[in-house]
Amino acid sequence: MFYRETGQFKTNYADDMAIFPIRQDRIGIAIIIAIALILPFMVSDFVLKTILLPFLALSVAVIGLNILTGYTGLISLGSAGFMGVGAYACYKLTTLFPEVNIIIWIFASGFFAAAVGVFFGLPSLRIKGLYLAVATLAAQFFLQWAFVRIPWLFNYNPSGAIEVPLRTLFGMPITGPTAELEVKYLICLGFVIGMTWLASNLVHGRIGRSWMAVRDMDIAAELMGIKLLNAKLMAFAVSSFFCGVSGALFVFLYLGGAEAGTEFAIRLSFLILFAVIIGGTGSMIGSFFGTAFIVALPTILKFGAPAIGIAITGATAEKIVLMIIGALTIYLLIVEPHGLARLWQIMKQKLRVWPFPY
Amino acid sequence: MMFKKLALSATVAASVLTAGFAAQAQDAINFVHNTYRTGAFSGSGIPVGDGTRDYFTMLNNRDGGIGGVKINFEECETAYDTRRSVECYEQGKAKGTVLYVPWSTGATLAAIPRAHIDKIPIFSMGYGLSASAVGDVFPWVFNMPITYWDGANAFIQHVAQQEGGFDKLKGKTIGLLHLDAPFGKEPIPILEALAKQHGFNLKLYPVAPAEMQNQSSVWLTIRRDRTDWVYNQGWGAMNPTAVREAARGGFPVNRLVGVWWAGGDDDARPAGDAGKGYRALNWHQTGASFPVIQDIIKHVVDKGQSLAPKDKVGENLYNRGVYQAILIAEAIKNAQAITGKKVINGEDMRRGLEALNMTEAKWAAAGAPNFASPVRVTCSDHNSQSAVYVMEWDGKAWKRLSADIQPQKDQVRPLLEEAAKAFATSNAGWPTRTEACQNNS
Numbered sequence: 001m002f003y004r005e006t007g008q009f010k011t012n013y014a015d016d017m018a019i020f021p022i023r024q025d026r027i028g029i030a031i032i033i034a035i036a037l038i039l040p041f042m043v044s045d046f047v048l049k050t051i052l053l054p055f056l057a058l059s060v061a062v063i064g065l066n067i068l069t070g071y072t073g074l075i076s077l078g079s080a081g082f083m084g085v086g087a088y089a090c091y092k093l094t095t096l097f098p099e100v101n102i103i104i105w106i107f108a109s110g111f112f113a114a115a116v117g118v119f120f121g122l123p124s125l126r127i128k129g130l131y132l133a134v135a136t137l138a139a140q141f142f143l144q145w146a147f148v149r150i151p152w153l154f155n156y157n158p159s160g161a162i163e164v165p166l167r168t169l170f171g172m173p174i175t176g177p178t179a180e181l182e183v184k185y186l187i188c189l190g191f192v193i194g195m196t197w198l199a200s201n202l203v204h205g206r207i208g209r210s211w212m213a214v215r216d217m218d219i220a221a222e223l224m225g226i227k228l229l230n231a232k233l234m235a236f237a238v239s240s241f242f243c244g245v246s247g248a249l250f251v252f253l254y255l256g257g258a259e260a261g262t263e264f265a266i267r268l269s270f271l272i273l274f275a276v277i278i279g280g281t282g283s284m285i286g287s288f289f290g291t292a293f294i295v296a297l298p299t300i301l302k303f304g305a306p307a308i309g310i311a312i313t314g315a316t317a318e319k320i321v322l323m324i325i326g327a328l329t330i331y332l333l334i335v336e337p338h339g340l341a342r343l344w345q346i347m348k349q350k351l352r353v354w355p356f357p358y
Numbered sequence: 359m360m361f362k363k364l365a366l367s368a369t370v371a372a373s374v375l376t377a378g379f380a381a382q383a384q385d386a387i388n389f390v391h392n393t394y395r396t397g398a399f400s401g402s403g404i405p406v407g408d409g410t411r412d413y414f415t416m417l418n419n420r421d422g423g424i425g426g427v428k429i430n431f432e433e434c435e436t437a438y439d440t441r442r443s444v445e446c447y448e449q450g451k452a453k454g455t456v457l458y459v460p461w462s463t464g465a466t467l468a469a470i471p472r473a474h475i476d477k478i479p480i481f482s483m484g485y486g487l488s489a490s491a492v493g494d495v496f497p498w499v500f501n502m503p504i505t506y507w508d509g510a511n512a513f514i515q516h517v518a519q520q521e522g523g524f525d526k527l528k529g530k531t532i533g534l535l536h537l538d539a540p541f542g543k544e545p546i547p548i549l550e551a552l553a554k555q556h557g558f559n560l561k562l563y564p565v566a567p568a569e570m571q572n573q574s575s576v577w578l579t580i581r582r583d584r585t586d587w588v589y590n591q592g593w594g595a596m597n598p599t600a601v602r603e604a605a606r607g608g609f610p611v612n613r614l615v616g617v618w619w620a621g622g623d624d625d626a627r628p629a630g631d632a633g634k635g636y637r638a639l640n641w642h643q644t645g646a647s648f649p650v651i652q653d654i655i656k657h658v659v660d661k662g663q664s665l666a667p668k669d670k671v672g673e674n675l676y677n678r679g680v681y682q683a684i685l686i687a688e689a690i691k692n693a694q695a696i697t698g699k700k701v702i703n704g705e706d707m708r709r710g711l712e713a714l715n716m717t718e719a720k721w722a723a724a725g726a727p728n729f730a731s732p733v734r735v736t737c738s739d740h741n742s743q744s745a746v747y748v749m750e751w752d753g754k755a756w757k758r759l760s761a762d763i764q765p766q767k768d769q770v771r772p773l774l775e776e777a778a779k780a781f782a783t784s785n786a787g788w789p790t791r792t793e794a795c796q797n798n799s
Contacts, residue, residue, distance in 0.1 A: 046448045046452050155784065158780075159540050160543065257470070258467060258468055263440050302445070303449060314395075315396050315435045
């Protein structure tokens with residue numbers, strides 16, 4: 001009743017291939033974007049800084065890994081390393097060419113991550129599954145090693161850290177300590193919307209279909225004329241591109257200065273992978289669900305539970321979070337491989353046949 | 359997006375509620391303290407957190423707080439993760455904390471650019487950014503009582519004492535066993551300079567964070583190099599492994615000297631008898647014999663208000679938590695005296711910290727006579743570069759081995775100033791100091 005496409009006719013191919021073919025979806029996405037735009041002016045700085053900013057920055061990386069793992073079926077444990085490449089590339093670029101706007105550099109840093117990603121994606125042509133995971137793990141450790149060992153990357157800073165300089169857009173500071181949180185949020189949001197639009201167009205088009213063909217059976221895909229080398233490397237490149245942009249956003253707009261060698265550690269790679277699994281492999285909206293879950297759950301448990309009178313210490317909250325995420329990952333892998341996104345789909349289906357859902 | 363919205367509304371509600379709590383506690387000084395009781399470094403984080411927590415609980419129970427005002431002490435769990443630490447920073451800001459204590463280098467670096475904007479001083483005790491010792495550039499950051507560069511310098515002084523003079527260092531091989539991270543690499547420049555000056559060979563033995571518990575190949579190399587002395591710049595699980603591997607590889611453990619973060623009781627204990635003789639630098643005493651520790655036992659531990667088991671009270675890292683708390687409490691007292699206010703804020707706290715002058719008499723007045731060497735902060739010196747000493751593990755407890763070693767300020771200070779200047783230039787728009795200088799009486 002609420003969600004029915006009856007009467008919405010498609011009279012040309014373009015309508016049929018649209019990302020949101022159903023009108024209710026288009027209205028829904030418009031409402032979501034409108035809410036996202038006014039949200040920073042309604043919530044406290046605490047929520048903005050500890051939940052919304054990391055959510056936006058990380059969701060780009062989760063989409064990136066979802067392209068690789070969810071759409072192409074290649075597992076990767078190097079996402080945090082590729083994020084680090086993006087962060088360092090952006091830092092080097094903006095310190096070498098400070099006159100170019102930082103937004104361009106954040107976007108451009110993705111290309112560096114993509115190049116590194118393609119290099120470490122080469123083994124994927126020969127190896128699959130667990131073995132590929134090990135190969136990408138090597139990428140993660142190598143990159144982490146490089147971040148600490150190559151002082152050129154952090155401009156020979158004795159503390160080995162990235163210090164985010166002040167950069168402006170139309171005279172307004174957007175990075176650095178004096179930038180307003182709302183401004184940072186809106187910039188991040190712009191990136192997230194743009195990157196999501198890009199990703200969703202990619203996966204709905206020819207390239208995305210070739211990825212899914214490779215995922216479902218690579219030999220069959222090859223017989224149908226899909227070049228495995230191109231498809232797989234393309235997936236690695238796009239995925240790393242997203243991770244790189246996410247890493248630059250993460251350091252420049254969210255953290256604002258960090259010891260990146262420890263920040264982009266294996267732990268973050270796993271968190272991103274868990275977000276993909278919990279959210280739903282091979283689903284755009286699932287990427288957002290997964291990120292929201294991974295980012296918001298610890299904060300809500302730690303600060304929200306005591307506030308409503310549940311006495312729970314920070315240390316206990318951390319342990320409970322680990323248990324919930326671990327248990328939920330295993331549960332979803334066994335019971336619902338399509339994650340939270342699948343629950344969302346079921347709900348949509350029920351709305352469609354409302355008032356008699358089955 | 360239903361999940362996200364649900365989550366958001368829940369946290370909005372939560373933050374509204376917490377704001378309400380902060381408003382209630384107007385007659386107390388709010389202090390949110392970072393700890394890590396979970397994660398890979400919890401072994402070191404728990405005793406430090408317990409020491410600080412117990413000292414403030416003791417002050418509240420015994421004296422009713424400081425200057426008649428209760429300290430509203432609260433812990434924030436970071437799990438040694440920068441993202442969690444950022445949360446804790448925001449939490450502290452929302453609750454009106456007078457001081458931010460990051461307890462991790464990454465968290466310190468993330469907070470330093472915000473300190474002068476949010477008006478919350480940062481106290482990174484013996485870690486963090488070494489250059490922040492220069493108060494002219496970093497008026498809001500304090501890193502007493504010593505920097506890593508002084509630590510490496512003191513280690514070389516100790517070696518010279520043991521060998522019988524600086525001239526005996528010539529031709530010796532001295533190794534730096536370090537965590538392969540910015541923290542571990544920090545002493546390298548100063549050791550290189552000293553190697554050139556005194557003519558010893560410096561060998562570097564990096565240990566990757568993933569290899570912390572597997573150092574056998576490193577120790578094989580150390581034996582092959584016939585290294586005479588090894589300085590251990592390690593943290594967490596790396597330290598007990600180093601002590602054990604040194605003993606197993608036949609390296610005399612009394613020639614292995616740890617930085618102050620490598621001096622936990624649990625760093626030396628797991629090696630058993632073989633760990634006897636392991637040395638570490640320290641800037642305060644261990645043991646429970648001090649009146650202040652006895653007061654903590656009486657007013658907190660015996661009442662069951664402590665999280666620490668009684669036999670851990672007085673261990674090295676527990677006392678380090680107490681040491682930190684004594685300095686903070688003294689700074690709060692200063693701030694109250696300077697401003698005449700009872701309930702101070704972050705700006706007052708900054709002035710209190712800058713006026714910090716822990717003389718021997720003040721240590722004694724705090725119930726800790728001869729507990730630590732004097733600490734004197736000035737406007738331009740936010741570190742004080744206090745004395746350290748070398749202690750030795752006797753199989754059960756740490757025993758003092760050397761007299762106080764004064765760091766060579768004239769050698770280290772120019773390097774600090776250079777690094778601070780580099781920081782200010784690379785961060786375009788870094789503000790020049792406008793905060794008035796407190797007369798250090």
